[in-house]
Amino acid sequence: MPLAWLGVLPFLIFAFVFLGLPTVLVVIGAFTDANAHPTLGNFSILTQHNVLNAYQTSIAISGVSAVGGAVVGFLLAYAALHEASYRWIRPILVTFSGVASNFAGVPLAYAFISTLGFTGTLTLLLNNVFHISLEQMGFSLYTFWGLALIYLYFQIPLMVLLMVPTIQGLRREWREASESLGASTAQFWLHVGLPILTPPVLAASLLLFGNAFGAYATAYALAQGGINLVSILIGYFVAGNISFEPNAADAMASGMIVIMTFCILVFSVLQRRTSRWIK
């Protein structure tokens, strides 16, 4: 029986070397000081002005893009699956979502720069044809809201992919049963629809939050590091462009790991609850 472990040993060793050991070192490093003594002092980095600002911005943009992505993604999925819409909408939406949820990163940033940047197609179109100047209206792609707009491009498709199986699991029979008992649309949603859908929607939103929180490439390509996010800050440290104590960087990274773990854990728990109703 113990010999069976040989089969999984290569994988485990590999995972340890390239994932397990490094991660453990970071977490340990967060709780030790330069002399390898245990300490909580590293977390005081979180009170440093630019670090605090980075966390605030990261949380804000993750929250905004998660909520926006959740709402629009849910509506799109629901609209595509509604019995009154054309059958061909769903496969196109799902396929495109599969592709678009991978569009994040450098190409996406430049796609938006080509659209809404200073010499972007849409910017110029609005300027020359409709005489609307985005700049005068105070909109710039290279700000918080610009980045949030870009993040939606992969958040919405991710939500769609998560919601399609869930909404499909909302059985017609429940709607028919509730109508046969005299319930109105509002009552159906209040007593049947929302209670069933709330856990998966919440779970998916959390996943979206985590997804945005860990993102780096899109923000970097947009502003070359000019937007202050936790991921950018940690990246600066790794590249040697900013000096933190290594243990302080570990503390920041551990903070991020905690947030991501929380998101994924709650997501799993809520999904398990959902599968009681939606198989």
Place this chain on the structure above:
Amino acid sequence: MSVATERIAPTVGADARTVPPAGFRRSRLAFPLLVALVVGTLYFLIPLLATIQSSLDEGRGFTFDAYRNFLRDGDFYRTISTSLFYAFLTVVGSVVLIFPTAYWVNLRMPWFRPVMTLVTFLPFVIPPVILSLALQQAWGGTGPIPIALVGTPLLLAGAYVVLSFPYMYGAIDNGLRAMDIHTLTEAAQSLGANLGTILIRVILPNLWPAVVSGALLSFSIVMGEFVLASLFNYFTFPIYLNYRGQNEPHVAAALTVFSFAITWICLGLIQLLSRRAPGAAPVATR
């Protein structure tokens, strides 16, 4: 995200039994939903179209100059080769590592599956930025084992294999569970096959669509991966895109179109392959 795991919409079966009488009007799509569909479509199409337009027009009319620009640049070919090299390494390494392991777990250690799921999901919990910090501290030469892997191909390939874990394992595990590996294995063993033969000549041919799905996903990820390559100073294609893009928006647009094309092709191939069901009837019993 596996596009292939959609269920058939419940309305398909239900409609067959409850066909409404002629003249019955289907309910209309509520206005907010219609708006969502329209706005959604515009939001997703416009950046794509704008990028294509920007790559073909530098303000002086239709031209392929932006494309000619990077196609004449030696660095373009250099970085594409580098990215392809790592993509190849990653796919091969990932398949070689995960396929036998997943087979073994499914065959002999099913109770180990939750551990596999946990380990292969860890890359979601450890975003690439954190992974780069962690790898630098572990293998930058100053870690507990003072070997400096950073800067060597092994490090980036190893990191990329880790990033491919969830997709490769997900695809292969699903594929294995859809086939009867116990029967296949026993049949092959009764004919005198050893483990290697079983894996390569019996299981793999049946698992091929799943393996290729995982491989294409991993390939697409590596071709687009920016964080690790940038922080560890490897000169790959996304780095090149970002480098050109800082000063030349139209060349950036052209390169972006090129990058999108790669992703679309990969995912299109996956779609094609997902239509084929994994081998249901073992070859040996036909």
